[in-house]
Amino acid sequence: MSSREEILSRLRHNTRETFDMPDLAALTPITFADPVAEFIHKTTTTAGATLIEMQPTDRLDDLIRRAYPEARSVASNLPGVRTDVNPDTVAEAQELMHVDVGVVQGCIGVAENACIWIPQQTKEKAVCFAVQQLVILLPRDAIVSNMHQAYALIQTSTDYFSRYPFGTFISGPSKTADIESALVYGAQAARAVTVILTPP
Amino acid sequence: MSTRHSRAAEAYLKDDAVASRHDQTFFAVRQKRDRMAAALPEWEDLREAASQIKKHTATHLADYLERFERNATRNGVSVHWAEDADEYNRIVADILAAHNVRKVVKSKSMLTEECHLNENLERQGITVVETDLGERILQMMKLAPSHIVMPALHVHREDIGACFRRLIPDFDEIARSYDRPHDDPNDPTFLTYVARMHLRQQFAEADAGMTGANFGIAETGDIVVCTNEGNADMSTSLPRLHIVSMGIEKLIPDYASMGVFQRFVARSGTGQETTVYTSHFRGPRPGGEMHIVLVDNGRSDILGDPEHWQTLKCMRCGACMNTCPVYRRSAGYSYTYFIPGPIGINLGMLRDCHLYHDNLSACSLCCSCDNVCPVKVDLSSQIYRWRQQLDDLGHASRMKRLMSKGMAALFNRPKLYTATLRFAPLINVLPSALVSNRLNPWTYGHTMLKFPRKSFHEQWKQLKNEEKK
Numbered sequence: 001m002s003s004r005e006e007i008l009s010r011l012r013h014n015t016r017e018t019f020d021m022p023d024l025a026a027l028t029p030i031t032f033a034d035p036v037a038e039f040i041h042k043t044t045t046t047a048g049a050t051l052i053e054m055q056p057t058d059r060l061d062d063l064i065r066r067a068y069p070e071a072r073s074v075a076s077n078l079p080g081v082r083t084d085v086n087p088d089t090v091a092e093a094q095e096l097m098h099v100d101v102g103v104v105q106g107c108i109g110v111a112e113n114a115c116i117w118i119p120q121q122t123k124e125k126a127v128c129f130a131v132q133q134l135v136i137l138l139p140r141d142a143i144v145s146n147m148h149q150a151y152a153l154i155q156t157s158t159d160y161f162s163r164y165p166f167g168t169f170i171s172g173p174s175k176t177a178d179i180e181s182a183l184v185y186g187a188q189a190a191r192a193v194t195v196i197l198t199p200p
Numbered sequence: 201m202s203t204r205h206s207r208a209a210e211a212y213l214k215d216d217a218v219a220s221r222h223d224q225t226f227f228a229v230r231q232k233r234d235r236m237a238a239a240l241p242e243w244e245d246l247r248e249a250a251s252q253i254k255k256h257t258a259t260h261l262a263d264y265l266e267r268f269e270r271n272a273t274r275n276g277v278s279v280h281w282a283e284d285a286d287e288y289n290r291i292v293a294d295i296l297a298a299h300n301v302r303k304v305v306k307s308k309s310m311l312t313e314e315c316h317l318n319e320n321l322e323r324q325g326i327t328v329v330e331t332d333l334g335e336r337i338l339q340m341m342k343l344a345p346s347h348i349v350m351p352a353l354h355v356h357r358e359d360i361g362a363c364f365r366r367l368i369p370d371f372d373e374i375a376r377s378y379d380r381p382h383d384d385p386n387d388p389t390f391l392t393y394v395a396r397m398h399l400r401q402q403f404a405e406a407d408a409g410m411t412g413a414n415f416g417i418a419e420t421g422d423i424v425v426c427t428n429e430g431n432a433d434m435s436t437s438l439p440r441l442h443i444v445s446m447g448i449e450k451l452i453p454d455y456a457s458m459g460v461f462q463r464f465v466a467r468s469g470t471g472q473e474t475t476v477y478t479s480h481f482r483g484p485r486p487g488g489e490m491h492i493v494l495v496d497n498g499r500s501d502i503l504g505d506p507e508h509w510q511t512l513k514c515m516r517c518g519a520c521m522n523t524c525p526v527y528r529r530s531a532g533y534s535y536t537y538f539i540p541g542p543i544g545i546n547l548g549m550l551r552d553c554h555l556y557h558d559n560l561s562a563c564s565l566c567c568s569c570d571n572v573c574p575v576k577v578d579l580s581s582q583i584y585r586w587r588q589q590l591d592d593l594g595h596a597s598r599m600k601r602l603m604s605k606g607m608a609a610l611f612n613r614p615k616l617y618t619a620t621l622r623f624a625p626l627i628n629v630l631p632s633a634l635v636s637n638r639l640n641p642w643t644y645g646h647t648m649l650k651f652p653r654k655s656f657h658e659q660w661k662q663l664k665n666e667e668k669k
């Protein structure tokens with residue numbers, strides 16, 4: 001018997017009693033009267049990110065420049081963003097490590113923990129991680145209260161995972177507390193994050 | 201005479217400053233976790249749901265694994281099955297050999313630790329670089345993890361700085377590029393910057409990235425990896441080859457379940473609302489390959505153990521360690537199994553009850569671990585049952601004689617006493633297995649833990665007087 005068969009048959013043999021799946025719809029997870037306000041609060045406090053509320057008259061490029069005035073290079077494939085590097089066409093993902101700012105589209109914001117769902121949207125997903133600083137665009141009407149709602153949206157949508165088989169929730173910049181519990185932003189991945197809430 | 205744990209603990213406690221810092225560090229994490237729990241009105245309902253999901257999955261695991269394999273395969277992932285550590289190491293080595301891999305970047309995985317993967321690969325001339333900062337520090341210092349989530353918090357910044365200066369070839373160059381003023385040459389922000397630059401170089405050079413799996417989702421074939429540093433994402437965004445090592449018990453049914461667990465991992469383990477990254481891998485990156493190795497290594501046998509099968513529910517969050525007064529006072533290296541604390545005591549016994557039974561003495565049966573475990577593993581009852589079973593294993597009388605000494609060493613430490621007091625409300629609960637049997641000699645720890653407040657101050661005064669002499 002192959003290892004696969006061995007493992008499966010041992011599992012079946014060793015199962016003595018079975019248990020039913022609980023009714024998860026019966027959970028009453030926390031919701032917020034104003035999820036957008038809560039999301040902004042969590043993003044700028046516990047998550048350690050910066051947040052800009054875009055006005056209809058604002059230009060995206062100006063906001064990105066305002067967020068990172070010293071940036072020499074921007075990587076994105078989003079329409080309306082002036083870019084120097086295109087994560088769809090770079091020869092190697094490594095090139096994105098030297099880019100100052102990556103700009104990506106977030107699709108769902110979660111108020112309880114400042115997570116933003118970012119489905120992979122470029123050939124190289126390194127644009128979310130390897131760049132020095134990350135800008136995430138998020139429509140302000142795409143914010144839900146909790147993770148249960150976010151996962152329900154992802155699960156029922158056909159928009160995600162169809163082009164690229166990856167998606168991630170990001171909540172603020174890369175951080176660590178591995179040296180004597182001291183919190184430090186800028187571990188291995190993007191060392192700063194700016195969230196731009198775009199008008200609906 | 202004593203158990204290996206109590207001997208190690210006694211040696212450890214000789215340095216009160218180190219011991220009380222360790223105690224306070226992890227007690228602080230435990231308090232952060234408490235604040236997280238208090239902020240969610242549905243906390244207890246979530247724990248019950250999480251426990252039931254895990255019980256359901258564990259008792260339908262063969263079906264879910266088949267489903268997971270079908271979906272992952274359809275997504276273009278190669279799925280491998282390993283019965284034990286040897287087979288696992290062989291599979292990984294073969295994949296790496298087929299791609300001529302010389303250097304692997306790796307994000308934290310207790311499973312690879314369990315199977316001694318790194319040593320195996322290094323024997324074959326492959327360079328393995330741990331990329332979680334704590335793990336990297338330990339790897340460079342040739343130390344084992346002392347905690348499953350915060351593995352290097354017992355190491356001091358001076359030692360980390362010295363190690364980096366010695367072992368990172370371009371340390372000086374990196375240091376020159378750091379532009380923030382810092383008086384302390386071992387400032388954690390500075391050392392983290394050095395590690396960042398060093399590790400980013402490793403990501404860029406590596407031929408393969410290896411990750412663990414916090415969760416596998418049967419419904420979709422996703423692998424979910426949660427980190428704060430983004431090192432799992434760096435490890436899989438730069439090299440083209442991604443190998444996932446996953447214990448078969450990490451499987452959950454669907455996205456609805458994932459919602460429950462995502463909300464728990466960080467809240468329970470480190471007292472954060474979420475990890476920074478919660479990444480879902482559903483297939484290889486464009487032009488790359490993704491492999492998942494499903495590892496049994498004793499798990500399917502645990503399922504057949506009527507007393508201890510619920511350890512399979514564990515999601516390795518670390519909460520039970522942070523809360524355990526014995527862990528906090530004796531630290532990870534006092535335990536003889538590589539996973540310390542309440543869950544480690546139990547997993548060690550399941551691995552080899554003759555080799556690891558010393559750790560059973562590292563418990564006062566205070567039940568705090570049961571109260572914090574997000575998936576309701578009945579940790580203290582299991583420890584209690586193991587102690588009962590020791591009679592059959594032939595280790596009982598020795599253990600019973602030695603228990604009191606070990607506990608006394610741990611709890612008669614005035615300088616460590618503050619946390620015990622703060623901990624007091626939890627300590628008078630008995631594990632369910634014990635309730636009917638209060639006169640059992642194993643309940644030793646309870647009498648030790650009931651320190652009246654007055655006696656502490658008397659002890660404290662006495663200590664002060666002795667110090668003055």
Ligand code: SF4
Nearest residue numbers: 524563564566567569
């Ligand atoms: S019951 Fe034992 S293992 Fe659990 S927290 Fe208390 S002392 Fe630690």
Ligand code: SF4
Nearest residue numbers: 514515517518520573
């Ligand atoms: S036993 Fe429970 S508390 Fe301990 S690591 Fe596992 S899931 Fe976390």
